[in-house]
Amino acid sequence: MGAQTAEDTTGSTVNTVLGPVSAQQLGVVAVHEALLSVVPGAEYGFDVTIDRAEIFQTLAEKLKDFRRHGGGTIVDSTGMFHGRDVRLYEALSRTTGVHIVASAGQGPEEMLGGYFLTPQTNPPTPWPAEKFADLFAKEVTEGMVVPRVERRGAAGLVATAATLGGMTPTDESLFRGAARAALTTGVPVSIRYGSDAVRDLEVLLDEKLPADRVVVGGLDRKDAVAAGAPLQVATRGAYVGLDHAGTEDDAHITDAERAALVAGLVEAGHGNRILLSSNATGVAKGHPANDLPYSYVLTTFVPLLKAQGLSDEDVQRILVDNPRDLLSVR
Amino acid sequence: MSRVNTVLGPIPTEELGLVAVHEHIGYGMPGSELDTRWWRSPEQRYEETVPKLRQFHEYGGGTFVDATGICNGRDADYYKSLSAKTGVHIVASTGFVGGDTALPFFARASVEYLAEHFIHEITVGIGNTGSRAGIIKVGVSRGGRMTDLDKRIYRAAARAALTTGVPILTHLAIDAENAITIFNAEGLPLDRVLFGHVDDGVNADKTRDTWIAEQGGRVGFDTFGYETELPDPPFWARPRKERLDHFLRFIGQGHLGKVLASADANCSPLGWPGVEGHTVNYIFEDLIPDLRAAGLDEAAIKTIFVENPADFLTIQH
Numbered sequence: 001m002g003a004q005t006a007e008d009t010t011g012s013t014v015n016t017v018l019g020p021v022s023a024q025q026l027g028v029v030a031v032h033e034a035l036l037s038v039v040p041g042a043e044y045g046f047d048v049t050i051d052r053a054e055i056f057q058t059l060a061e062k063l064k065d066f067r068r069h070g071g072g073t074i075v076d077s078t079g080m081f082h083g084r085d086v087r088l089y090e091a092l093s094r095t096t097g098v099h100i101v102a103s104a105g106q107g108p109e110e111m112l113g114g115y116f117l118t119p120q121t122n123p124p125t126p127w128p129a130e131k132f133a134d135l136f137a138k139e140v141t142e143g144m145v146v147p148r149v150e151r152r153g154a155a156g157l158v159a160t161a162a163t164l165g166g167m168t169p170t171d172e173s174l175f176r177g178a179a180r181a182a183l184t185t186g187v188p189v190s191i192r193y194g195s196d197a198v199r200d201l202e203v204l205l206d207e208k209l210p211a212d213r214v215v216v217g218g219l220d221r222k223d224a225v226a227a228g229a230p231l232q233v234a235t236r237g238a239y240v241g242l243d244h245a246g247t248e249d250d251a252h253i254t255d256a257e258r259a260a261l262v263a264g265l266v267e268a269g270h271g272n273r274i275l276l277s278s279n280a281t282g283v284a285k286g287h288p289a290n291d292l293p294y295s296y297v298l299t300t301f302v303p304l305l306k307a308q309g310l311s312d313e314d315v316q317r318i319l320v321d322n323p324r325d326l327l328s329v330r
Numbered sequence: 331m332s333r334v335n336t337v338l339g340p341i342p343t344e345e346l347g348l349v350a351v352h353e354h355i356g357y358g359m360p361g362s363e364l365d366t367r368w369w370r371s372p373e374q375r376y377e378e379t380v381p382k383l384r385q386f387h388e389y390g391g392g393t394f395v396d397a398t399g400i401c402n403g404r405d406a407d408y409y410k411s412l413s414a415k416t417g418v419h420i421v422a423s424t425g426f427v428g429g430d431t432a433l434p435f436f437a438r439a440s441v442e443y444l445a446e447h448f449i450h451e452i453t454v455g456i457g458n459t460g461s462r463a464g465i466i467k468v469g470v471s472r473g474g475r476m477t478d479l480d481k482r483i484y485r486a487a488a489r490a491a492l493t494t495g496v497p498i499l500t501h502l503a504i505d506a507e508n509a510i511t512i513f514n515a516e517g518l519p520l521d522r523v524l525f526g527h528v529d530d531g532v533n534a535d536k537t538r539d540t541w542i543a544e545q546g547g548r549v550g551f552d553t554f555g556y557e558t559e560l561p562d563p564p565f566w567a568r569p570r571k572e573r574l575d576h577f578l579r580f581i582g583q584g585h586l587g588k589v590l591a592s593a594d595a596n597c598s599p600l601g602w603p604g605v606e607g608h609t610v611n612y613i614f615e616d617l618i619p620d621l622r623a624a625g626l627d628e629a630a631i632k633t634i635f636v637e638n639p640a641d642f643l644t645i646q647h
Contacts, residue, residue, distance in 0.1 A: 040360070041433025044400050044457070046450035080364060111434055113361020113401070118430045118472040120359065120602050122532070122565035135365065147363035148600075286435045 012328035015140065015156035015187065016073075016099045017089045020329075026099060027072020029323035030294050032190065032217050032243035032277035034284075035059055035076045035092070035100070038083030040111055042286025050285065056088060059282045062294055063096040069295035072320075073099040075277075075327070077159045077190050077217070080136075081106040081113070083285065086144050086152045101156035101327060103190065104139035105178055108163040109170040117170065126170045132177025133184070140185035156327060157187050162194030172203055179207035186330040188213045190241070197229040201238055211237035215275055215326055220244050220258050221251055230261060234270035239326055243277035245301045246292045259304035266314055274318045275326070276301065334643045335452065335464035335496065336393070336419045337409045346419065347392020349639035350610050352499065352526055352552035352592035354599075355379060355394075355409055355420070360401040360433050362601025370598065375408075378598040382609045383416040389614040393419040395592075395643070397499055397526075399426040399467040401433045403600040406461040421464035421643065424451035425487055427501045428469035429479030437479055444486030445493075452494040464643060466490055469501025474536070476508045484509055488516035491523075495646035498523045502530070503537045503549070510545055519546065524590055524642060526550035529576055531558070531568035539580055543588045548642060551577045552592035555612035556605065564605055578624055586630060590638050591617065 013020035036055055042048050063074065078084055084102055093100040106112060116132075118124040136158045143151030158178040162171040171194065182189045189209065193200040193216060201216050219230045220242040230240045242262065248254045253261070265274055278301075280292040293299070302315055332343035356375070362368055370378070386394065398404045406422050413420040425448060426432045436444065451463040466487045471477045476484070487498050498518075500509065503525035513520060528539040529551040539549050557563060557570040581589060593612040596604050613635070621631055 039433075039435045039438075041401055041435030041437075044433075045435060046447045046454075081361065110437075113359060113364075113433060114430045115359035115361035115365070115601055118359070120564075124472045138366070142366075145364050145366065148369050151366070 009325055009328045014101060014327045015154040015329060016093065017086060017102050017153045018093050019153070021099055023324045023328040026320070026324050026327065028070055028298065028319045029073040029075065029327070030066065030071060030277050030297065031075045031215065031275045031323045031326070032077045032241055032279055033074050033294055034078045034279070034281040035074070035089060036083040036085050037078055037281040037284045037287070039286030040081055040113065045286060048285050052088065055283045056092065059092055060096055062282050063092060063098045066294035067096060067098050069298045071098065071295060071298060073101060073323070074294060075101045075103070075157065077103050079103050079105040079107070079159045080139060080145065082111065084144070086146055090153070102144060102153065103157045103159040104136045104144065104155035104181070105158040105160040105174070107160035107171060107174045108194070109168045110163065112170070127173060129173040129176035129180065132174055133180035136177055136181035137184050140181065140187050155187065157190050158182055159190040161192035162200050164194055166195040167200055167203070175200065175203045176207055179204040179209040182209055182213055183207065188215065188326050190215045190217060192217045193224070197224050197227070198232050198236070201233060201236065205236070212239070212325070213330070215239035215241045217241035217243050220253050220261070222253055225253055225257070225261065230265060231268065231270070234265055234273040237273070239273050239275050239322065240265065240270070241275050241277065243275065243279050245276055245278045246296045247279065247290065255301060255304055259301070259308050262305055262318070263308035263310060266310060271314055271317055272322060275322055276318055332644050334421065334645065335462040336413065337406050337422050337461040338413050341419060343640050343644045345392070346636070346640050346643065348390055348635045349393045349395060349643070350386070350391060350592050350613055351395045351524065351590045351639050352397045352550060352594050353394050353610050354398050354594070354596045355396050355405070355412065356403055356598045356600040357398050357596055358403040358599065358601025360431055363403070365601070368601050375598050379412060380416060382597050382611060383412055383418045385611050387417050389611060391418060391610070391614070393421060394610065395421045395465060397423055397467055397501070399423055399431060400436065402427055402431055406456045406459040410459070410461060422456060422461055423465050423467040423499065424448045424456070424463035425467035426469065426483055427467060428471045429477045429483060430471040432479060432483065441482050441486045444483060445489040448486060448490035449493050452490065452496050463496065465496055466498045467501065468498055470505055474504055474533070476505045481508065481512060484512045485516060488513050488518040491518055492516065497642050500524065500526050502526070502533060503528045503539065503542060504533045506538055506542050510547070521546055521548060522646065524548040524550050526552050529553055529568070529573050530566045531556070532566050534568065534576065540583060543585045547588070548590060548638070549580065549585065549588050550590050550592065551580070552590065553594045554591060554617050555593045555595065555608045560605060560608070562606070574620055574624070581630070586633055587638065589634055590642065591634055
């Protein structure tokens with residue numbers, strides 16, 4: 001299976017907010033984080049303050065901390081309708097030297113605007129996959145939208161999510177649209193699964209998207225681990241996103257369990273399919289922040305992996321090589 | 331002191347003049363701003379919009395009530411510039427066109443938060459624009475029955491209307507029993523509510539306009555001009571004569587004091603194609619001539635377009 005063969009990414013590039021960057025220059029990648037995270041609509045809330053200078057300062061400090069601890073690239077996986085601010089991210093990247101990869105996509109259904117769910121047609125049929133595919137692909141080929149103003153840069157991935165209770169028909173349209181956009185543009189897809197990680201992944205595979213163009217996020221949720229989803233996802237050749245490092249709550253396994261899970265996957269020969277991140281929110285508006293430093297994986301979680309017996313090469317593969325292969329535009 | 335909030339500040343009721351009570355500078359469903367097919371440059375926006383407002387002013391129009399809710403492209407700073415340059419008073423809305431146009435932040439919010447938000451926009455201002463909302467928009471989501479979210483918005487609107495004295499304008503008057511139950515429970519007099527779109531082509535048959543008036547509500551025939559005779563009519567269009575007859579019949583039943591009329595046109599639509607040729611000026615160019623031809627006298631026309639909206643819009647204390 002090709003899934004077990006490292007891709008040759010020597011000449012590949014990755015779409016960052018400052019333009020294409022050689023995949024070899026990404027360094028350590030935090031593959032599922034949030035810079036500015038705004039619940040859709042919160043920007044209008046009477047008690048929500050959006051102070052761009054303050055937001056910039058907070059994010060810049062967090063990015064510098066990440067860089068100080070050896071970080072190279074942050075992937076903002078919030079999609080195109082959850083506070084993404086391309087101009088701010090350009091300035092942050094220029095200022096801090098951290099590569100920033102921003103995402104197209106949106107989801108789950110609950111997070112969509114009415115334009116996609118109850119359009120002004122009779123009947124108000126929700127958007128089909130093909131229209132989402134076009135919306136997402138143009139974010140790569142023509143640039144990311146700054147609403148009603150301009151397009152800037154190119155999205156480096158398409159991020160979407162399914163409803164926690166289970167994938168809805170509109171979620172499925174989002175997934176199929178994301179897969180088609182990935183196929184036409186060469187960027188990868190990052191998903192958060194709903195209630196069944198493998199089933200949700202298979203929606204993308206059904207669109208003929210190669211599994212190694214997909215990261216399935218949230219596989220350090222307790223329900224995923226109980227179902228054996230991390231191993232099944234890796235076996236299918238997709239990337240296993242263990243992207244809540246530092247989160248220990250009712251829904252997620254502990255860091256100790258997370259480290260053991262990584263070790264088990266490496267032992268099973270899937271070291272080239274693991275991705276780690278902390279799902280930190282740099283600045284959150286309209287929802288509680290996950291106030292971890294972007295450097296959490298580097299400073300706190302990697303020592304746990306070493307204690308599990310992982311080698312420096314294993315760690316390098318997980319933090320550098322795997323995200324590089326995923327993010328390289330094909 | 332009688333006053334109405336406009337985007338440029340409070341004005342005396344006496345200055346409202348002829349009111350177009352349910353209009354849009356530009357409406358777009360939330361999320362449509364991500365779809366570049368609808369984008370226009372600011373130059374194009376002004377070019378499409380200013381002549382319509384200037385024409386409205388020259389015809390004798392005084393006040394344009396913008397019924398575009400939060401998340402639908404409402405843009406108070408833009409409205410301020412339009413108002414200042416054309417001389418048309420513009421009243422902006424707080425609230426939502428319907429639950430299905432409220433984004434997740436508001437869809438998840440409590441009645442208490444929604445009421446507080448509406449009150450803030452009415453008494454302090456919309457965002458940091460300094461413009462205070464003069465009306466509260468609420469509405470029924472697609473599907474014809476009020477959703478739980480629609481009901482929360484109606485309840486919050488009722489509380490904000492009672493607290494601030496500004497009135498409520500509804501998108502659709504179907505399922506009015508549920509709406510009136512909420513307003514009654516909150517103790518809001520129904521003459522502070524304009525039940526809009528009783529005349530639209532999809533729902534007119536299902537809308538209990540007479541019953542609403544009998545309960546004390548105001549009744550909006552406010553989609554005038556969306557006619558099946560248009561070259562490319564929208565799905566909510568209706569034969570011109572049928573709508574006019576409906577309106578005249580309703581007035582003939584003794585409800586002149588309850589009616590308001592408007593065109594629900596977009597000066598420059600934000601997230602849909604709009605309807606070519608349909609503008610707020612339908613009121614002057616088509617509707618008022620039709621009413622005169624049908625035998626309505628000038629006093630009745632003044633009641634519909636000046637006196638009823640003045641009573642309705644004046645902030646109650």
